[in-house]
Amino acid sequence: MTADKVVFTVDGIEIEAAAGQTIIQACDAAGVYIPRLCYHPDLEPAGHCRLCTCKIDGRRSSACTMPAAPGMVVESNTPELNSDRRTLIEMLFVEGNHFCPSCEKSGDCELQALGYRLEMAAPTLPYLWPKRELDATHPDIFIDRNRCVLCSRCIRASRTVDGKSVFGFEGRGIHMRLNVDAKSLDDTAIAAADKAVHVCPVGCIVIKRTGYRTPYGSRRFDQEPIGSDIEAKRAPRKG
Amino acid sequence: MMASDTGETAMATTKPNSSAVTSEIAAVVDAVVKEFGADRNRLMDVVQAVQQRLGQISDAAVHAVAAGLSIHAVEVEDMVSFYAFLNREPKGRFHIRLSKTPLSLMKGAAEVAQAFAAAAGTKIGGTSPDAEFTVEWTNDIGMADQEPAALINGTVVTALTPADAPAIVAALRQSQAQNTLPLFPGFGAQGAALPQARVEPNLLQAGPIVFRQGRRGDGVRAALAISPESVIQQMTKAKLRGRGGAGFPTGLKWKLCRHSISEAHHVVCNADEGEPGTFKDRVLLTEIPDVVFDGMSIAGYALGARHGLVYLRGEYAYLWNSLQAVLQNRRRLGLLGSNVCGREGFDFDIRIQLGAGAYVCGEESALIESLEGKRGAPRDRPPFPTERGYLQQPTAIDNVETFACVTRIMEQSPDWFAGYGTRESTGAKLLSVSGDCPHPGVYEVPFGITVNELLDLVGVSDAAFVQVGGSSGQCVAPKDFGRRIAFEDLSTGGSVMVFGPGRDVLDVARQFTEFFVEESCGWCTPCRVGTTLLQKSIEKILGNRGTLADIAALEALANTVTRMSRCGLGQTAANPILTTMRNFPQAYEARLQPEPFLPRVTLREALGEAVAIAGREPAAEEGMA
Numbered sequence: 001m002t003a004d005k006v007v008f009t010v011d012g013i014e015i016e017a018a019a020g021q022t023i024i025q026a027c028d029a030a031g032v033y034i035p036r037l038c039y040h041p042d043l044e045p046a047g048h049c050r051l052c053t054c055k056i057d058g059r060r061s062s063a064c065t066m067p068a069a070p071g072m073v074v075e076s077n078t079p080e081l082n083s084d085r086r087t088l089i090e091m092l093f094v095e096g097n098h099f100c101p102s103c104e105k106s107g108d109c110e111l112q113a114l115g116y117r118l119e120m121a122a123p124t125l126p127y128l129w130p131k132r133e134l135d136a137t138h139p140d141i142f143i144d145r146n147r148c149v150l151c152s153r154c155i156r157a158s159r160t161v162d163g164k165s166v167f168g169f170e171g172r173g174i175h176m177r178l179n180v181d182a183k184s185l186d187d188t189a190i191a192a193a194d195k196a197v198h199v200c201p202v203g204c205i206v207i208k209r210t211g212y213r214t215p216y217g218s219r220r221f222d223q224e225p226i227g228s229d230i231e232a233k234r235a236p237r238k239g
Numbered sequence: 240m241m242a243s244d245t246g247e248t249a250m251a252t253t254k255p256n257s258s259a260v261t262s263e264i265a266a267v268v269d270a271v272v273k274e275f276g277a278d279r280n281r282l283m284d285v286v287q288a289v290q291q292r293l294g295q296i297s298d299a300a301v302h303a304v305a306a307g308l309s310i311h312a313v314e315v316e317d318m319v320s321f322y323a324f325l326n327r328e329p330k331g332r333f334h335i336r337l338s339k340t341p342l343s344l345m346k347g348a349a350e351v352a353q354a355f356a357a358a359a360g361t362k363i364g365g366t367s368p369d370a371e372f373t374v375e376w377t378n379d380i381g382m383a384d385q386e387p388a389a390l391i392n393g394t395v396v397t398a399l400t401p402a403d404a405p406a407i408v409a410a411l412r413q414s415q416a417q418n419t420l421p422l423f424p425g426f427g428a429q430g431a432a433l434p435q436a437r438v439e440p441n442l443l444q445a446g447p448i449v450f451r452q453g454r455r456g457d458g459v460r461a462a463l464a465i466s467p468e469s470v471i472q473q474m475t476k477a478k479l480r481g482r483g484g485a486g487f488p489t490g491l492k493w494k495l496c497r498h499s500i501s502e503a504h505h506v507v508c509n510a511d512e513g514e515p516g517t518f519k520d521r522v523l524l525t526e527i528p529d530v531v532f533d534g535m536s537i538a539g540y541a542l543g544a545r546h547g548l549v550y551l552r553g554e555y556a557y558l559w560n561s562l563q564a565v566l567q568n569r570r571r572l573g574l575l576g577s578n579v580c581g582r583e584g585f586d587f588d589i590r591i592q593l594g595a596g597a598y599v600c601g602e603e604s605a606l607i608e609s610l611e612g613k614r615g616a617p618r619d620r621p622p623f624p625t626e627r628g629y630l631q632q633p634t635a636i637d638n639v640e641t642f643a644c645v646t647r648i649m650e651q652s653p654d655w656f657a658g659y660g661t662r663e664s665t666g667a668k669l670l671s672v673s674g675d676c677p678h679p680g681v682y683e684v685p686f687g688i689t690v691n692e693l694l695d696l697v698g699v700s701d702a703a704f705v706q707v708g709g710s711s712g713q714c715v716a717p718k719d720f721g722r723r724i725a726f727e728d729l730s731t732g733g734s735v736m737v738f739g740p741g742r743d744v745l746d747v748a749r750q751f752t753e754f755f756v757e758e759s760c761g762w763c764t765p766c767r768v769g770t771t772l773l774q775k776s777i778e779k780i781l782g783n784r785g786t787l788a789d790i791a792a793l794e795a796l797a798n799t800v801t802r803m804s805r806c807g808l809g810q811t812a813a814n815p816i817l818t819t820m821r822n823f824p825q826a827y828e829a830r831l832q833p834e835p836f837l838p839r840v841t842l843r844e845a846l847g848e849a850v851a852i853a854g855r856e857p858a859a860e861e862g863m864a
Contacts, residue, residue, distance in 0.1 A: 047619040050763050050803045060802060065619035087799045091768035124792070125772055126839060150761070168313035169614070169761070170320045172597075174771045176761035179320075181313035 008072035010034075010054075017068035024052055024063040027076075031234025033227035034076050035085055035118065037092075037110055038151035039064040040199050044160065046152050049092075051085050051114070086118040093120075094127045095174075097146035098202075104211030105203030107219030111149060112202075113226035132177075137186040140208055141197055148178050148204040158196035166190045178204070264299045267292050272307030279308045280630065282612030286319055287593065295326045321614035321760075323377065323596030324553045331366045331373035333411045335359070336390040339376040340383065340515050341750045342674050342736060347400070348387035352376065354404035355389075371412060378598065378754060379515040380554040383673035383736070384441045384680050393556040395438050438557070442522050444696070446683025448659060448667040449643050455529045456574050458646035462537040463582050470541040471497065474645065477653035478665040483509055483601070483638035484708065484732030485807070486664070489645070492635055495625040497542050499633035504544035506535050507629060507636040509606060511552045513598040514709030515754065516734035519669035520639040522681045524551075524558055527643065528565045532589060534642025536579060537649055539587035542635055547589035550606050553596045562591060598758035602806050603636040604628075605760065616762040617806035640669055640733070660686030664725035668733065672697045674706075675739030690720040693735065702737050704744050704823070709734035710751035711811035714744060716822040744819055745826045749777045751815035759808065766809030769800035773816060775839070780830050784837050790827060794820060 006017040010032050017026030022045065027034050037049040045064035052063040055075040063076070075081065092111060100106050132145035155167040155178075166188045170179035182188045190196065192207050200206070216222070271288045275281040285308070289300050296304075296319050305312040319325045337343070337352045352374065356363045359372035366373040382388035385397035396407065442450065462470045475490030496504060508531065512520040523531055535547045551558065566589055569575040579585045592610055594600050600609045604618035607629050628634025637645075644666055648656045657665040664686035670693065673679040677698045684693065694702055705715045707724065708731040715722065715729065722729050738747065752774050761767045776793045779785050797813035797820075804810045820827060846857060 045619070047805055048763055050765055050805060053803055062619060062805070067621065084799045084803050087796070088764050088803060091764055091772065094772075095764075095768045125796070126775055128768075128771065149764075150767070165311040165313060168311075168317035170316055171761070172321045172614070173756060173759040173761045174767055176767065179313055179316055181311050 006068045006070050008068055008070065008074060010074040011077050015068075021068050022064060023054065023056070023066050023068050023072070023074060026068045027063065028230050029233070031231055032076075033230040034063050035082075035114055035227070036064060037114060037149065037201055038153060040153050040157075042161065042195070043153060043156045043199070046156060048151050049088065049149070051088055053081065053084070055081065082118060085114075086120050087125075089114050089118055089120055090123045090125050092149050093123050094125045096130065096148060097132065103147065103203045104206060105147070107216055107222045108214070109203060109221070110201035110226060113221035116221070117225045117227065128174075135180070135185045137184040138188075138190065139186070140192040141185060141190060142206050142208050143178070143180075143185060144204055144206070145178055146204075147202045149202055150176055150178065151201060153199040153201065154178070154196040154205055157199045158190070158194065161195040164189045164194065164196070166194075166196060261299050264293060264297065265303050268300055268303035268307055272304065277308060279310055280611045282308065282315070282318055283592065283595065283609065285612075286315070286325055287595065290326060295329045297327070297329075301327075318612065318614050321597065321616075322553075322594075325595050329366075329370070331359075331361075332371050334373045334375070334390075334392055336375050336377035336380070337363075338378070338380045338382060338386060338388045338390075340379045340386070340754075341738075341747045342383050342516065343386035343388065344750075345674070345742070346386045350401045351387045351389075351399045351404065354401035355408065358405045358408035372408065377554075377596065378757060379513070381512055381518045381521050381552070382438065383516045383518055383671065383734075385439055386673075390554060395554075395557050397438060438521070438525070440522060440525055441518075441680035442526055443678055443680035444682040444684070446667045446685070448647050448656065448683065449523070449530075449640065449669060450527070450683050451647065453530065453647065453650050456533065456572070456580065458530075458533045458649035459536045459540070459574065460580055461649040462540050463580055463585070467497065467541045467543065470537060470649070473648055473653045474541075477644075477648045477656040478663075479641065479644055479648060479656070480664065480726060481638055482640035482644065482668070482732065484514070484730060486726040486730060489637060489641060492625055492637070493538065493541055495623070496633045496635040499626045501632045503546065503630075503632050504542045505629045505632060505634040506538045506542060506544045506547040507603075507606070507610070507634055508535055508547070508549040508639055508642055509601060509603065509636050510549050510555065510639050511594055511601040511606060512555070512639070513552055513601045513758075514711065514732050514734050515751070516671060516673055516706065516709050516736040517732055518671045518673075519681045519733045521555060521558075523639050523643055523669070524555070524562060528562055529569070530643045530646045531639055532565065532569060532574075532642075533649075534637075534645035535589060536574065536587050537645050538635060538637070538642065540579075540582075540585055542633075544635075545586050545588070547587060548610060548629070549589060549591045550600070550610060551591050551593050552600075553594045556593055559591065559593065566591075597760075598754075599760045599806070599808050602808060605806070606636065607634065614760070616760045617808075619805070638732070661723070661725050661727070663727040668724065668731075670724070670731070670735050671733050672735045672737065674737035675699065675702070675742070676737045684724075686725045687723050689723050690715060690729070693724065694720065694737070697737070699737050699739075701740055703740050703742055704738050706736040706738070706747070706751075707731050707734070709736075710754050711807070711814055712818075713814065714748065714818045714822055719822070743826075744823045745777070745781055745830070748815040748819045749774070749781055752777055752812070755808065755812035759812070763803075763805040763809065765800050765803040766805065766812060769796065769804070769809070770812050772796055773800065773813060777816060779839050780827060783830055783832065784839060785827075785830060786832050786834055786837055788836055790820075790831070 004019040015026050015030045034052045036052040047062045047065050053060050054063045135143040158164050158166040166181050168179045170177050275284050290296050301315045302312050305315045352363050356374045359367050359374050361367040382397050387399045388397040471493045479489040480486040575588050577586045579587050597615045599605045600615040602617050605615040609615040624634045660666050667683050667685050670682050707713050707729045756770045756774050759766045759770045797816050800813045
């Protein structure tokens, strides 16, 4: 162990982190998957979804924002945490209007895939049935806020990667919504090649005329559960 | 229609109707932006000043502000849309905001609100056709001891009755006040005909610590006589803990802040007294503001900070002028500014930042975001504010009352201070007592007082339950009135609400839950969605539609919201439900239905809209009940 290395454990597995890495970064590199939705490896963490909440030395904190420290004892894959995570996913399902069978993102949607991975059968919470707006004004990009989970990935990507600040929040609490930097999307500086368009975990921001290029059944999470790519880095599966 | 939709509709329809209007807006915004040095961190001041002068923050104003500060319009909207007191839409010349809390409703606020709406010629939540009045509800305004209370363009009126409304409305109508919106301070005087603030001080028991007699500046001079490190040691020796409710050791906080290396350090006074039922900071800032400012100066010396900031909740805007006068006087006396108290090289001054109606800004990291002109969304920690706070520099944030204690510790001694209270909770505590109580007001009592002793002191003999610690605190049953008010037992930032016989404990829990729905910042899933789901669930039980299965589901949901939320707001938002479940199970049981499951709504309710549209009842079929 060198001075710029940090060693800690997650569910008893020893993880080596580079100095300055967060827990989720170190775990991703080591092949230990912690469920997450708002976190994206190319963006600053924002701590919205709380799915990556772990017990860190006995206290709950989000793995995406917590820097790894020597000797930390992290619990992640426990029945209690996974049950709370499943409730969070349920909350996001009932907060918006998510109709997986008719959604062009089905099979490629991180919310849907997390529902499967965390074994959510059907929401047990009451649907809120909000009225949400669509924005189809842009020639190449479509926004369907029915599916927005307020993860701020697009906001962060547009600001820090694209340098455009096309997106922002509006309002607060349960009335918070995704806002754009103009009356409608076609009046903004956005372009289909922008990072902001490609980081949406759900079917809220989609590129027009591409939704069904890959048929249902052949998409990312149709093949294997979300997180499998990370877990593949650790132990090659037997058999 | 949901609020989110109205925002969109309005954006599409309100266009600047003439170039003259647009250029007037541009000129006003331009002047305001210049006044605040085109500093993006001063966005809160900028938009408040714009609203003060133009009556609202219109689309044109948003764009002008964005251009003036070299940011995007979406960033201005992001911030403005967060705060309850910032208006994107035009409001009446007089904006009447009535305090809606369990206590105000107990004292007749619903009837008062109706009377104001009727006199003003509008409905609650609306603006009169002549654009003279807007009548709305707002959350607790820090006047729990004199409800029903209201803010009228920022001026506080208290102890209202329905009979007061016509006279007040008539006086306002005749007033020449041209400033159309909350008379946020610093921009012109109010019309003389406006009702004057009638806030009773209500300091009913001055104790031996905070409200002892002292001489302005003595605490500062005592601090300057020793080293900054020694000042911090004195706080540790006194075992002073933060008075806002969390009880973090002040000495440790200051030590961590002082040891963070940075170009500058900041001292912030948290005067965002938003916890329902609390008003002791109002009394401190009214009665002994110098003692609070002395404490901030002492902190400035101890931390090596030159800048002090008071974050004053928007509801207390009426204190602005008097506090500014106190600060000005302190500058004149050499207690602020360069070489404070003649100490070469110790420069310290204080600025007041006014908030704009957001409970969450009492959370220290949300407060910092708000100070920086952003929406009041809390930050993830670490880093803690003592390391990276205001402007990413080390910041010590302490409650108003904590700073008053700091001054007293320096004036007297740590041992003297620690001689009061309990081992874990030294000193005295200011309690704001309100509700079914003959003498509501502020009482300074030693830590460790039992609920029973407190009730005796305030003259209550028949309390059915007592809410200690505000909406985020605990609902205490008579069997627990022997418990002590102290950090190690019943912790409170100062709110004690007394409820007498006949009050419905479940309905109070529902109202507190609704408060959290309105005040959740929305940043994280468990709090944003969870508070609304908690509200729906307790409404179902109160509506006699709940079963045993609902109780189990509600408890599980409440625990998830508590465990998974990002900040203290969400982590305590389920307390009204969890503590009433624990202490008043019979109140829930009494409303439960015997069925294994009942749907949230009846078939009749579900079909109500369709029946109204069709104009007839549905044809009855077999099995439809």
